[in-house]
Amino acid sequence: MQDSISNKVILSVSGLRKNFGTTEAVRGISFTISYGEMFGMVGPDGAGKTTTLKAVCGLLTPSEGQINLFGGKVIRSGKSTQRRIGYLSQRFSLYGDLSVDENLDFFARIHGRKDYKKDRTSLLEMTRLADFTTRPAEKLSGGMKQKLALACSLIHKPEILILDEPTTGVDPVSRRDFWMILSQLRQEGLTIIMSTPYLDEAERCDRVALFNKGTILKLDNPVRMKETCGFRVFEISTPVIREADDLIRSKFPFAPQLYGDRLHIIVEPGSKIPEQILHLLTENGIIVLSSGYITPSLENIFIKSTESEHAG
Amino acid sequence: MIRTILAIIVKEFQQFKRDPKMFGIILIAPVVQLIFLGYAATLDLKFIRLAIFDQDNSRQSRELVKELEAGEIFIVEKYLSSYSELEENMQSGRILVSVVIPDDYEKKLLRRETANLQLIVNGSDGNAASIATGYLSKFLSMYSQKYTIHLFEESGMRPPPIGTIIAEPRVWFNPLLVTRVYMVPSIVGLLLSIITLILTALAIVKEKEIGTYEQIIVTPIKPYQLILGKLIPFIILAYAAALIGLAAMWIVFGIPVKGSFSFLLISSFFYILSTLGLGLFVSTISKTQQQAMMIAIFAVLLPMVYLSGFAFPLDNAPLFVQIVSYFIPLTYFFVVIRGVILQGNGFIELWDEALIMLLMGVLILLASAIRFRKKLD
Numbered sequence: 001m002q003d004s005i006s007n008k009v010i011l012s013v014s015g016l017r018k019n020f021g022t023t024e025a026v027r028g029i030s031f032t033i034s035y036g037e038m039f040g041m042v043g044p045d046g047a048g049k050t051t052t053l054k055a056v057c058g059l060l061t062p063s064e065g066q067i068n069l070f071g072g073k074v075i076r077s078g079k080s081t082q083r084r085i086g087y088l089s090q091r092f093s094l095y096g097d098l099s100v101d102e103n104l105d106f107f108a109r110i111h112g113r114k115d116y117k118k119d120r121t122s123l124l125e126m127t128r129l130a131d132f133t134t135r136p137a138e139k140l141s142g143g144m145k146q147k148l149a150l151a152c153s154l155i156h157k158p159e160i161l162i163l164d165e166p167t168t169g170v171d172p173v174s175r176r177d178f179w180m181i182l183s184q185l186r187q188e189g190l191t192i193i194m195s196t197p198y199l200d201e202a203e204r205c206d207r208v209a210l211f212n213k214g215t216i217l218k219l220d221n222p223v224r225m226k227e228t229c230g231f232r233v234f235e236i237s238t239p240v241i242r243e244a245d246d247l248i249r250s251k252f253p254f255a256p257q258l259y260g261d262r263l264h265i266i267v268e269p270g271s272k273i274p275e276q277i278l279h280l281l282t283e284n285g286i287i288v289l290s291s292g293y294i295t296p297s298l299e300n301i302f303i304k305s306t307e308s309e310h311a312g
Numbered sequence: 313m314i315r316t317i318l319a320i321i322v323k324e325f326q327q328f329k330r331d332p333k334m335f336g337i338i339l340i341a342p343v344v345q346l347i348f349l350g351y352a353a354t355l356d357l358k359f360i361r362l363a364i365f366d367q368d369n370s371r372q373s374r375e376l377v378k379e380l381e382a383g384e385i386f387i388v389e390k391y392l393s394s395y396s397e398l399e400e401n402m403q404s405g406r407i408l409v410s411v412v413i414p415d416d417y418e419k420k421l422l423r424r425e426t427a428n429l430q431l432i433v434n435g436s437d438g439n440a441a442s443i444a445t446g447y448l449s450k451f452l453s454m455y456s457q458k459y460t461i462h463l464f465e466e467s468g469m470r471p472p473p474i475g476t477i478i479a480e481p482r483v484w485f486n487p488l489l490v491t492r493v494y495m496v497p498s499i500v501g502l503l504l505s506i507i508t509l510i511l512t513a514l515a516i517v518k519e520k521e522i523g524t525y526e527q528i529i530v531t532p533i534k535p536y537q538l539i540l541g542k543l544i545p546f547i548i549l550a551y552a553a554a555l556i557g558l559a560a561m562w563i564v565f566g567i568p569v570k571g572s573f574s575f576l577l578i579s580s581f582f583y584i585l586s587t588l589g590l591g592l593f594v595s596t597i598s599k600t601q602q603q604a605m606m607i608a609i610f611a612v613l614l615p616m617v618y619l620s621g622f623a624f625p626l627d628n629a630p631l632f633v634q635i636v637s638y639f640i641p642l643t644y645f646f647v648v649i650r651g652v653i654l655q656g657n658g659f660i661e662l663w664d665e666a667l668i669m670l671l672m673g674v675l676i677l678l679a680s681a682i683r684f685r686k687k688l689d
Contacts, residue, residue: 020689057530060689087530093523097330098323109319110531136330152527 006035010070010160010191011056017064018051025051027214028065033193033207035159038186040202041195042298043211049195050090052211053164056193057087069160083111086158090165092145096138100129100148103137104155111156123151126181143174150181161185163194167201179204199298210302217305226296231304233296234265234274236281237289244286251280257303261289266296266304316533320541324515328545338511342503342553343560350496350565357443363390363407365398370418379455380411385447402434409433409444421459485654496565497653498622500557501583501645505616507550508584510608512591516542517604520595539681543588550584551577561653571651572658579648579666585673586641593680616642641672 011033018026026048033039041049054060056067058081066073069081094103104123108116124130127147132140137148146166153161167175179201186192194205202208203222210217218225238244241261248256248263252273257264267273274291281288328335362380366373380386389407392398401407412430420427431448435441464470485493519525528538562568569576590612598604617623619633620642626634637643644665651657651665659666 059526059529082530082532085530087527089523089526091523093527095323095327095524096522097327102323102326106319106323107527107531109322110316110528110533112316112532114315156531 008035009033009068010035010037011193012068013052013056013065014067015065016052016055016062016067018048018055018060019063024214026055026062029214029216030065031209031216031219033191035191036186036189037207038182038192038205039194040205040208041193041211042197042199042202042208042302043195044197046213047211048214049211050164051214053162053193053195057085057162058082083156084159086153086156086161088146088149088153088161088163088166090168092142092149094137094145094149094152097136099134099136100124100140101133103148103152107152108155113156116155119155119157123154126184127151128177141171141174143170143177146170146174146178147181150178154185158190160191160193163192165195165197168197199302202298208298210298210305212302212306218301222298225298225301229296229301229304230269231266231296232269232271233294233300234267234277234291235294236263236265236277236291237261238263238281238286239289240286244281247280247284247286248277252277257300264294264300266300313534313537316537317541317544320533320538321544324542324545328549338507338549339553339556342507342557345503346496346499346557346560347564349499350492350561357440357447358385360386360444360447361389361406361408362386363392363398363401363410364388365392365395365410365412367415368413368417372418372421373413376413376417376455380451383451386451398432402432405434405436407434408440409448411448424463492565493567493654494650496561496567497649498646500554500561501642501649502617502622503557504550504554504580504584505587505613505642505645507553508546508587509591509594509613510605511549512543512546512588513594513598513604513608514601515546516592516595517598517601521600535684536681539592539684543592546588546591547581547584551580554580567653569653570656571653573652575658575662575666576649576652579645579652579662579669582666582669582673583641583645583648586669586676589673589676589678589680592677592684596680596683596685616640619643621646639672641669641676644669644672 009032013032014030015028016026016030017024017028025046029048029052031039041052043049051060055062056069070084072081095106098106101120104116104120108120113119121130124133127150129144129148129151132144137145140148150163150166153163167178170178182192182194183204194201195211196202205222207220208222208225209219220228236244236256239261241258241263244263245256245258248265254265257266265274265277274293278288278291328338364377364380366377377388381388390401392401392410398410398412402410410432412432414428414430417427417429429452431445433441433445516525519528558569591608594604594608594612598607619637620626620640621637622642626637626643629637648662648665648669651662655661
């Protein structure tokens with residue numbers, strides 16, 4: 001996938017800051033995206049992902065900083081730039097009382113497209129909506145609605161697709177379908193920038209920016225991010241997770257991360273802490289089903305980064 | 313450019329078509345309202361409910377009451393026997409006027425002295441009270457004249473030939489002075505204002521509320537294309553509603569358009585430029601449809617109606633109200649609509665009002681369009 005990414009920059013964000021009254025939604029972030037790249041933005045609600053995407057689309061005016069898209073400033077961009085952007089907002093925002101076909105027709109026409117019928121057919125096939133063309137959008141399932149919204153944002157053949165949490169609230173099957181479409185678009189060379197609260201989705205991106213409180217904590221390729229995170233994750237599986245967690249917290253100056261019946265302990269490479277913890281648990285009669293080092297996940301990295309930020 | 317505007321217009325009509333309730337509200341409700349308001353919005357007083365407190369109970373007083381009852385205007389609802397009963401009836405609101413005949417009424421008449429009658433009027437409805445007082449004064453003056461002639465005849469004399477001044481009014485444009493004739497054309501104007509102002513504001517805010525506005529403003533569409541695409545359907549619907557209203561006015565109330573119909577249509581367009589502009593302005597400052605509705609009705613429509621001469625004549629209003637009324641486009645539109653429909657006027661008589669409306673409309677629409685931005689902040 002990496003091969004199709006060009007070195008040419010399609011989007012460059014520099015020192016972006018956005019305030020809403022006294023609230024700082026985005027605090028001076030910078031990043032660039034290359035043509036053909038799939039760029040993910042991950043972080044909790046209120047981290048600044050949506051604000052950043054809206055500023056990139058030209059929906060919000062930055063308080064400070066500069067955004068260059070296709071080599072020109074977004075703030076001054078006109079028709080020509082907007083014609084090259086496909087945008088899918090966080091919530092379903094199509095006309096519920098219009099049919100699938102009518103929604104597609106409308107968005108094609110306001111983008112000034114005349115010969116769009118062929119593209120409409122292929123988009124309907126790609127999104128598996130071809131059998132529902134006359135159905136009002138409000139009567140579609142959540143997943144189908146998102147696929148229709150995606151089709152509407154692609155009908156004018158954009159060069160960059162901006163997706164704001166496109167799969168939030170969508171069922172797992174539709175989510176999988178949605179990602180298959182995104183993978184296909186990615187292979188066709190479309191640049192995709194998306195925000196998501198799901199770390200498993202972020203792992204599929206070429207590069208990921210971890211957002212928190214309006215700043216970017218880390219930005220890299222997900223694999224490289226895991227390799228260079230500078231820590232190891234020791235996983236312990238136990239049927240008495242709460243007792244184990246309480247015991248570790250009482251004896252060590254850190255808190256384990258809890259995942260179902262497993263505890264994740266982030267340690268420095270070569271640290272003796274895992275052995276000490278295992279000893280502590282067995283000494284106190286806590287059964288350990290399995291234990292060992294695992295590859296850090298993006299979630300581990302995100303949590304570790306936010307902890308470091310707090311500590312810093 | 314035109315294709316983009318057309319795309320929005322087509323979309324708006326597709327949405328109208330899918331929403332029959334909305335279609336009914338826009339095209340049928342105005343006619344229903346026109347008919348109801350046409351019958352309700354009248355200042356004419358057909359019956360005046362009277363109570364008689366005859367303290368004299370003489371032949372002369374009974375004669376007076378008999379005369380009052382003989383006509384079609386006064387209805388004697390009660391014969392009272394005390395002031396407390398009078399007070400009770402006035403308080404209940406059942407009686408508009410109580411006529412108190414003093415106990416020396418006949419005595420004074422026989423002595424050729426002036427007999428005073430007391431009229432106690434319920435002033436809580438000032439308009440009805442003043443009309444009733446006028447009717448009663450006129451009746452008593454005629455009754456007094458008749459009585460004087462009767463006295464002359466009784467004594468075998470002829471009344472002295474004296475010159476009198478008699479006014480012979482000829483009322484033009486509304487010969488029977490029926491309030492409805494004056495009000496109904498204004499109601500058509502009012503409906504035009506409601507449709508263009510409120511629906512424009514709601515239509516744009518609805519897009520913001522459901523999120524489609526965000527989706528549209530990312531497209532290459534220009535603000536003026538979006539504004540025109542949103543406003544043109546409402547201009548078409550407003551004309552449709554106005555034409556239906558004018559037809560209903562003619563068929564139901566027998567009020568035809570006497571003047572230039574084409575001038576009425578053109579000046580209506582000049583007028584709705586300002587209401588569309590105000591609707592657009594409301595949409596720029598509202599985040600929800602509820603907010604837009606409240607602002608459109610309470611901050612724009614009601615002051616416009618009160619201060620434009622729809623309900624109260626502006627000539628009697630304080631100077632500052634009159635000054636404010638000059639800045640309200642509806643003031644001029646009422647002059648035009650009444651002038652064309654009732655007085656048979658057209659461009660020659662009303663060009664200045666039309667010009668003022670055009671200027672106001674362009675200014676309001678431009679100012680609102682400047683405020684209307686393709687941004688979320």
